Amino acid sequence: MDNDVEVLSSMRYEGSARRSQTYNKTFVDHIWNFFSSVRVGVWLIILILVAAAIGTIFPQETFIPPNVDPATHYESEYGTLGLIYYLLGFHNLYGSWWFIILLGMLGVSLIIASLDRGIPLYKALKTQRVTRHDQFMKKQRLFSISKEAELDEIKYTLESLRYKVREENGNLFAEKGRFSRWGAYVNHVGLIIFLLGAMLRFFPGMYVDEILWVREGEKASIPGTKSDEGQYYLENKEFILEMYDKKDKKFNGALSSVNGEVAKNYQSNVTLYKTKPNHTIGEDPELVKVQDGEIRVNEPLKFDSFALYQTDFKLNEFSKMSFELEEKATGKKFGKLTVDLHDPKKKYDLSNGYKVEIEEYFPNFILNEQNQPSTINNLPDNPAFVFSMYSPKTPKGEKAFVGIQKNIEAGENQFKMSFAGIETKDLTALTVKKDHTLWIIALGGIIFMIGVTQGLYWNYRRIWIKQNQDGVWAAAHTNKNWYGLKKDLDFLVDKTGITPLVEKETDPK
Amino acid sequence: MAEISSTLLYGAFIIYLFATLFFAMSLSDKKHEKAAHTQKWGKIGFITSCVGFAAQLGYFITRWIASGHAPVSNLFEFTTFFGMMMVLAFIILYAIYRTNGLGVFAMPVALLVIAYASMFPKDISPLIPALQSDWLKIHVTTAALGEGILAISFVSGLIYLIRTVDQSISSKKTMWIEIVLYTLVSVVGFIVISAAFKGLGYEASFEIMNDQNQPEKIVYEMPVIAGPANGEPLDDSFGPVFSTPSWMNGVDASIKLNTFIWSLLSGAVLYGLLRVILRKRIGAALQPKVKIKSELLDEISYRAVAIGFPIFTLGALIFAMIWAQEAWSRFWGWDPKEVWALITFLFYAAYLHFRLSRGWHGEKSAWLCVLGFWIITFNLIAVNLVLVGLHSYA
Numbered sequence: 001m002d003n004d005v006e007v008l009s010s011m012r013y014e015g016s017a018r019r020s021q022t023y024n025k026t027f028v029d030h031i032w033n034f035f036s037s038v039r040v041g042v043w044l045i046i047l048i049l050v051a052a053a054i055g056t057i058f059p060q061e062t063f064i065p066p067n068v069d070p071a072t073h074y075e076s077e078y079g080t081l082g083l084i085y086y087l088l089g090f091h092n093l094y095g096s097w098w099f100i101i102l103l104g105m106l107g108v109s110l111i112i113a114s115l116d117r118g119i120p121l122y123k124a125l126k127t128q129r130v131t132r133h134d135q136f137m138k139k140q141r142l143f144s145i146s147k148e149a150e151l152d153e154i155k156y157t158l159e160s161l162r163y164k165v166r167e168e169n170g171n172l173f174a175e176k177g178r179f180s181r182w183g184a185y186v187n188h189v190g191l192i193i194f195l196l197g198a199m200l201r202f203f204p205g206m207y208v209d210e211i212l213w214v215r216e217g218e219k220a221s222i223p224g225t226k227s228d229e230g231q232y233y234l235e236n237k238e239f240i241l242e243m244y245d246k247k248d249k250k251f252n253g254a255l256s257s258v259n260g261e262v263a264k265n266y267q268s269n270v271t272l273y274k275t276k277p278n279h280t281i282g283e284d285p286e287l288v289k290v291q292d293g294e295i296r297v298n299e300p301l302k303f304d305s306f307a308l309y310q311t312d313f314k315l316n317e318f319s320k321m322s323f324e325l326e327e328k329a330t331g332k333k334f335g336k337l338t339v340d341l342h343d344p345k346k347k348y349d350l351s352n353g354y355k356v357e358i359e360e361y362f363p364n365f366i367l368n369e370q371n372q373p374s375t376i377n378n379l380p381d382n383p384a385f386v387f388s389m390y391s392p393k394t395p396k397g398e399k400a401f402v403g404i405q406k407n408i409e410a411g412e413n414q415f416k417m418s419f420a421g422i423e424t425k426d427l428t429a430l431t432v433k434k435d436h437t438l439w440i441i442a443l444g445g446i447i448f449m450i451g452v453t454q455g456l457y458w459n460y461r462r463i464w465i466k467q468n469q470d471g472v473w474a475a476a477h478t479n480k481n482w483y484g485l486k487k488d489l490d491f492l493v494d495k496t497g498i499t500p501l502v503e504k505e506t507d508p509k
Numbered sequence: 510m511a512e513i514s515s516t517l518l519y520g521a522f523i524i525y526l527f528a529t530l531f532f533a534m535s536l537s538d539k540k541h542e543k544a545a546h547t548q549k550w551g552k553i554g555f556i557t558s559c560v561g562f563a564a565q566l567g568y569f570i571t572r573w574i575a576s577g578h579a580p581v582s583n584l585f586e587f588t589t590f591f592g593m594m595m596v597l598a599f600i601i602l603y604a605i606y607r608t609n610g611l612g613v614f615a616m617p618v619a620l621l622v623i624a625y626a627s628m629f630p631k632d633i634s635p636l637i638p639a640l641q642s643d644w645l646k647i648h649v650t651t652a653a654l655g656e657g658i659l660a661i662s663f664v665s666g667l668i669y670l671i672r673t674v675d676q677s678i679s680s681k682k683t684m685w686i687e688i689v690l691y692t693l694v695s696v697v698g699f700i701v702i703s704a705a706f707k708g709l710g711y712e713a714s715f716e717i718m719n720d721q722n723q724p725e726k727i728v729y730e731m732p733v734i735a736g737p738a739n740g741e742p743l744d745d746s747f748g749p750v751f752s753t754p755s756w757m758n759g760v761d762a763s764i765k766l767n768t769f770i771w772s773l774l775s776g777a778v779l780y781g782l783l784r785v786i787l788r789k790r791i792g793a794a795l796q797p798k799v800k801i802k803s804e805l806l807d808e809i810s811y812r813a814v815a816i817g818f819p820i821f822t823l824g825a826l827i828f829a830m831i832w833a834q835e836a837w838s839r840f841w842g843w844d845p846k847e848v849w850a851l852i853t854f855l856f857y858a859a860y861l862h863f864r865l866s867r868g869w870h871g872e873k874s875a876w877l878c879v880l881g882f883w884i885i886t887f888n889l890i891a892v893n894l895v896l897v898g899l900h901s902y903a
């Protein structure tokens with residue numbers, strides 16, 4: 001294919017010497033020539049394309065449920081094909097080393113191919129001669145010979161079409177839109193910057209991605225935001241969940257056809273704080289308020305180089321549980337205690353000699369394999385306690401295991417803990433992001449867009465006029481949009497009466 | 510407002526039909542390509558297309574007012590908009606090249622897209638929080654415009670193939686042209702068969718277990734060929750012939766697959782009828798009708814890619830990344846819809862590089878344009894059907 005490229009455009013690189021065609025000896029030459037080939041470039045693009053497509057056949061590892069083992073998940077969900085998919089590593093395709101290598105090779109190819117052509121092209125276009133060889137003229141796709149022609153008129157007409165015209169020994173060279181010839185190189189530079197930006201995120205410090213859960217009414221330190229100037233804290237003042245009103249007649253049709261409700265808004269009202277710079281660890285931090293804010297999906301809170309995104313939430317998590325100490329025989333109550341499920345106290349003094357101690361606390365109770373009470377984690381989803389109850393009547397204390405709808409006693413107790421209410425709180429989950437690579441990626445994107453627009457919305461048109469013995473020769477070339485060039489030439493022919501330029505058959509069809 | 514809106518859409522559809530007709534009239538004069546009467550019909554066709562576009566723009570604006578958000582948020586709205594962008598793209602390219610033959614093919618394809626859209630639920634739906642962003646509208650509209658322009662390269666490429674592939678013998682090439690035409694006919698089949706069963710009020714219900722493991726009732730509106738993966742029929746209507754594989758996603762997967770099968774079947778019947786009537790391949794029947802110079806067709810389809818590629822990149826990748834960064838805190842997540850936008854981008858990039866060499870102009874380019882449009886429609890339709898992800902909201 002590369003040979004064809006050169007045939008099509010002895011024009012493309014103006015016959016200038018490209019490194020890849022000059023040197024072919026050393027190892028470096030071979031590498032250089034390999035990556036500068038358009039055929040290799042296209043193959044790389046196609047390989048990446050096909051690989052990317054294969055990666056969408058089954059969900060990637062990041063999209064499967066978090067608690068399953070991928071080794072068995074793919075086979076059980078998708079059968080043998082799923083197993084093969086997993087074994088070949090397609091379940092984590094976009095992070096796989098060979099995919100990254102393909103992207104890297106694309107980058108190298110972009111750099112080498114652009115250098116290989118861009119530099120000689122630049123030199124060649126800068127030093128274009130006005131008078132070209134007869135052979136060069138004849139080879140052009142659009143060509144004609146006129147018996148006679150008024151050079152000044154041609155020049156004037158071309159200038160009126162906004163061509164830049166140069167004259168030399170009665171010959172003319174007119175060009176328009178040369179800058180568009182650089183479009184491809186500009187866009188390649190944009191792509192390279194983009195790829196570099198994407199690779200930078202593998203370096204530490206460029207990138208923070210953490211998740212932060214905060215309960216309503218509480219403050220938490222924001223992970224990843226510690227610096228010499230201090231550490232940021234966030235208070236979750238309120239979490240708001242709003243649903244669409246099914247009776248709203250605007251959306252009535254659509255809403256009545258779905259089961260359940262449709263969410264309208266997820267929002268955290270927060271206050272941002274910062275510690276004083278000289279704060280030492282361990283000490284209770286002294287917080288200085290920075291700002292209030294509202295975080296919604298699509299509306300992150302931004303400060304410094306950080307951004308907080310509404311990511312998840314949990315409604316009605318148990319936060320406090322209340323009990324009363326009750327004498328079973330009489331039903332008489334001897335005081336109430338409220339346990340903070342995140343930070344339970346050890347002892348609760350109910351005065352007059354009545355008190356309760358928490359012997360053991362299981363925030364998320366479960367019976368483990370040995371049939372022992374235990375906890376799954378420290379989220380109070382299913383709290384359970386071992387209480388010791390003391391009274392003047394039972395100074396040695398009585399033990400009871402109390403959980404949700406559970407009350408187990410070792411012997412016969414005189415007292416019990418009776419349930420007296422529960423308080424819940426909402427939680428919000430925010431993603432904490434810092435990304436110092438974003439501006440590089442954005443810059444790459446902008447340069448790419450400038451390059452493609454420059455190269456694809458404009459074109460480089462050239463017209464040569466040469467006075468020969470047998471008349472005035474005219475030849476024309478453009479790198480794209482021949483239709484537009486022909487319209488210019490029609491205009492030129494119309495105004496100056498030169499022989500219409502005829503098109504050589506380019507394709508046999 | 511919502512009524513005015515749907516009337517305008519209906520009006521636009523009818524006007525597009527007439528535009529197609531007028532363009533077809535311009536081709537009826539076989540001998541004189543430049544004849545006054547050819548030009549006259551072409552001009553009328555073009556003006557009609559513009560009027561239709563204005564009507565559809567009216568639909569778009571009134572629906573926006575009625576719903577309070579840009580009407581590109583469900584499949585009906587998006588697909589309609591895509592059809593509208595195809596018309597706009599055609600108008601732009603016609604303004605440059607003034608080829609009537611392009612209208613004869615481009616307008617019907619746009620019509621098909623709009624008719625296809627109208628088979629989806631048309632209710633105005635509320636926006637879930639993730640979709641409440643200005644970047645969403647900017648992203649979706651720009652992407653659709655880019656895809657509309659790229660679609661014209663398909664139309665032009667297809668005409669190129671119909672025009673140039675040797676129809677005197679049956680070959681692989683003629684077969685592929687027939688397959689492409691059959692696909693287009695299947696869209697007609699889909700529209701006809703959906704409308705027919707809707708008219709009959711056909712229903713068949715199943716109870717299935719949804720993703721939350723709750724029983725849910727689903728209702729087919731066509732006789733059931735592909736039944737749900739694990740479903741109990743609730744009535745004794747026809748079928749199912751087989752069960753949908755369980756890896757297809759969502760409660761509606763089997764219904765969509767069933768509709769797809771019906772579209773192919775009815776397409777086959779329509780295609781068969783056409784073959785019987787024409788007594789030759791459809792491509793062969795169309796070939797004498799298109800008189801456009803093949804170089805011009807090649808140039809138009811290349812130009813459409815050159816214009817469409819930057820717009821597509823801006824809309825489907827760059828604006829999409831900005832939106833994803835705002836909504837999900839990451840500009841790229843390898844979600845299948847994103848990946849297929851990237852694939853489309855890479856494909857057209859490959860196309861542009863192939864064209865750097867001469868052997869790839871003309872016929873090979875035209876095949877690539879057809880394949881490119883296949884990728885675009887695959888992303889619009891099939892990704893939502895079979896692949897999971899954040900975008901399968903529609």
Ligand code: HEM
Pocket residue numbers: 012035036037038039040041042044045106109110113117183184185187188191452455456855858861862865
């Ligand atoms: C995804 C990656 C790439 C994109 C989006 C891209 C984009 C482009 C575009 C838009 C053009 C202009 C085409 C035209 O004017 O018709 C171009 C030209 C070109 N590209 Fe790429 N390119 C990519 C990768 C590569 C690679 C890997 C190579 C390596 C060989 C390469 C080599 C070239 C060459 C040689 C040209 C012609 C330059 C000229 O006109 O002088 N490209 N590219």
